[in-house]
Amino acid sequence: MKRKDLIYSLFKKQSRVSYSAAEISELLQLDRANVSSDLNKLVKEELLSKSSSRPVVFFLNADRDLAADKSEVSLLDSFQKENRSLRTAIDQAKSAILYPPHGMHTLIFGETGVGKSMFASIMHQFALEAGRLHETAPFVVFNCADYANNPQLLLGQLFGVKKGAYTGAVEQKGLIEKADGGILFLDEVHRLTPEGQEMLFTFIDGGMYRRLGESENERTAQVLILAATTEDPVSSLLGTFKRRMPMFITLPPLRERSSEERLLLIKRFFTDESIRLGKEISVSTNTIRALLFYPCSSNIGQLKADIQLTCAKAYADYVTNKKQSIHIRSSDLNWYIKEGLFIEKKTKHTLIQMNEQYTFSPTESYSVQSQPSFDHSIYEHIDLKYEELKNRDIDQSELAMLMDHNIQSLFKQYLKQTIQQMSKDNLQKILSAEIVKVSEKIIHLAEKRLNRTFDEKVFVGLSLHLQTLMQRLESHKSIYHPNLTAIREQYRDQFNVAIESMRLVEDTFSITIPFDEVAFLTMFFVVDSDETPSFQTAVFVLAHGNGIAREMAAVTNHLLGNEDVTGIDMPLHESPEEFLQRVKREMQPLNHCTGLLLLIDMGSLAFIGEMIETEFSIPVKVIPMVSTAHVIEASRKASLGYHLDELYEDVKNLTPFYMQTQKEKQSNSKTLKSVILTACLTGEGSAIALKNILENYLHFNSEIIEILPISIFNRKEMQKMLTNISKERSILCVVCNFEIALPYRTIHVQDILNMKEIKTIQELITHEETYIKMADALQQTLTIDDAGEVITIVRNVLNDLQLQTNTYLNHESLMGIVLHISCMLDRLRKNQPFVKYPDKDAKINEHYLLYLKIRKALNKIEEAYQIAIPNDEVCFIMDFLLKNESSAKTNKTSV
Secondary structure, eight states: OOHHHHHHHHHHHOSOSEEOHHHHHHHHTOOHHHHHHHHHHHHHTTSEEEOSSSSOOEEEGGGHHHHHHHHTSOHHHHHHHHOGGGHHHHHHHHHHHHSTTTOOOEEEEOOTTSOHHHHHHHHHHHHHHTTSSOTTOOEEEEEGGGGTTOHHHHHHHHHEEOTTSSTTOOOEEOHHHHTTTSEEEEETGGGSOHHHHHHTHHHHHHSEEOOBTOSSOOEEOOOEEEEEESSOHHHHSOHHHHHTOOEEEEOOOGGGSOHHHHHHHHHHHHHHHHHHHTSOEEEOHHHHHHHHHSOOTTHHHHHHHHHHHHHHHHHHHHHTTSSSSOEEOGGGSOHHHHHHHHHHHTOOOOSOOTTEEEEEETTTEEEEEEOOOTTSOHHHHHHHHHHHHHHTTOOHHHHHHHHHHHHHHHHHHHHHHHHHHOOHHHHHHHSOHHHHHHHHHHHHHHHHHHTOOOOHHHHHHHHHHHHHHHHHHHTTOOOOOTTHHHHHHHOHHHHHHHHHHHHHHHHHHTOOOOTTHHHHHHHHHHOOOOOOOSOOEEEEEEEESSSHHHHHHHHHHHHHTSOOEEEEEEOTTSOHHHHHHHHHHHHTTOTTOSEEEEEESSGGGTHHHHHHHHHHOSOEEEEOSOOHHHHHHHHHHHHTTOOHHHHHHHHHTTOTTSSOOHHHHHHHHTOOOEEEEEEETTOHHHHHHHHHHHHHHOOOOTTTEEEEEEEOSSHHHHHHHHHHHHTTSOEEEEEESSOOOSSSEEEEHHHHHTTSSHHHHHHHHHHHHHHHHHHHHHHHHSSOSOHHHHHHHHHHHHHHHHHHHTOOOOHHHHHHHHHHHHHHHHHHHTTOOOOOOTTHHHHHHHTHHHHHHHHHHHHHHHHHHTOOOOHHHHHHHHHHHHHHHHHHTTSOOOO
16 A cells, blocks of 8 residues: 555544644654655645644545634643643643743753653644744754763754864754754753753853854854753752753653543553554453553653553564454563552552453544443353463463452442342342342341441342352352462451351252352452442632642642542632633533532632532532641542531631631731732733742742732733732732833833843842841830831831822832831820921921821821821821932832
């Protein structure tokens, strides 16, 4: 078959709608350039069509509309649907690509095999889809380990070589020149020597470079650098290099990702191998179980390699006629993969059922077929499984292990299906009264001896099994259990109860039963009920800001090893209506839950509980003032099956400050935590990136100062948001890409990226710390018991006053007026005489409007401390504002 025909047949056979040239190249192991050429020929022949969007995808003509819909979803979005644990990393990747004007240089950290190279290529694909790069933009990969110890060769590889630069040197383009307009991916960047890292500084800073041997010709290139490392960047990279890579993305190892994600990876890798071989691949349930749980120290790379090796062995058996088809069983796996079966026995999950068989096809992805149901007896299933394993010449010890695993799973599936098909009430219609009666006696005996209770499904399963036992004895069929000795040693108590039960059956029906039957009866007393409780409470964390709720949910899910908690953040710019709709969308998949516990950070989100309760007709409880401890306890007890009311009471009682008086709330609201705001009109991701940059360069006490990213869409919204924030926080400055006509220091993004204003912000932080020291000094020299609170209130008043008067004070003046008002407050509280202001009436008349605004602002202090501030003190404050008004307009600040 010609190459073009092979490509066309792929479209006709596959269930997928569209492919890119890169995907077909990977699937068919063909050169991408040849694939692209053949695809365009098929388009000219009108056998295929191609999209006008980026990336270009090809599809059969009949599928144009469907492909157009699919092309709207970016590769990163599709990738995120199957990799929920990478949500944070994907959001960071989008921010890095979309950050204006040309993206942010990014460092990707992760263990060997987590998929750093693939993630970098997906970022490149996303850049093409988003239009941030031209459709022909290159993606150049360079492994730094190849030239780690030879800086001269490294220089030539990166920047190129001028002819004659050294003996035998020819003109040679460097990787940076080849990557111009695209992305350069530096893999294993930690292998670069310090000299090698320094070579990149000039280019990263200014986009300029010279080829090796050039002294005058200065070249330019626009290249986004992505670097990957498996080592701790703190110890393996220069600090100056790390600072030039402002975006830091961490990819979690496979062991920290969910079982659902790992199962999807396994299915994808088997599907890829099926396409590569052009044959169907059948995979046993135990094989999937083993791959799902075995220790995979080298992460996704090892998982993929192990699956490829397993498929290669099965294919070799097929082509040499040892097998009629490509069929993979657990006995074909390497020994270290089989350890997954032991681990799986200790793990409760519902991902894979025992009677499932996976078939991976090159034309239909994969399918799951149910193996024969339990219409036949448990004896026949064990007989068949034992004969299958025995005929494959499996070692006896391995056979015993596989049978033990299969028997337990078979019994669980047997009990599950029998209770679905038959209830206790219907047993009398198909079974004799004697069998039902003796089954009841056996269950009563087992409950008494083992000090536990058995549910209805065990009773139903046991009754049907005894009926099958009678029929088997009447037809003189043998009863053999391959793991009799192992079961007797592993389950001694249950085994002894099974012996008594067998004697009870023998006495009731006057028969003799082979001793191997004891092992079958034992399993009815061993299998635990692992069904999901009929009641299940969902746990949601809701919080204002960016990342708080998601992080608490992520920490809880990681510690407890599940994905039960959902965290939803409400950015400051988002309206309550929009946020409610997002919460509703998260609720829709949870059809099984019978209650919802909402853990919120403050009471303004409590309204959502009532709306959810009304719309979804499920009970909802709300607990405010959430902490990570609350979330962990709620998730743990919800997974144990606690009812909503029980869960609510237990979690609520964790905190001593659940109920607050109105007085306490007012007291707490006075305490301000200073903030540095980062904002960008391009979206929240850019603001987060700015926050990360500032955190890397600034030194500050996080208990005093917080860097808060905010997302906005226009300048009017920004002004309103800043006004609201200033009511609760003291704003040091705002880092953004436009000017703000408010009394806050505005610092442009460009001045942060080029390091010009980092020192300025550090000075603002120093001023903030000065206020802390001022509070300590006042505490010691004056009679003020709560100096910190006094200064906070005074600063809050002055912020309001600057807004009302449109007057801007520099930091030195602000500190002076704060100190003045604090000392004034102390004098008035002690009823000490105050200094008279000369001709105060004339001053007030001349600036009467300013006088009213100051009076209104000072009213907060008067109410808080039950004092009356005389007009003389008001006039002194007026002087502060009037003297500093003109000079401060050019240096806008806040207290």
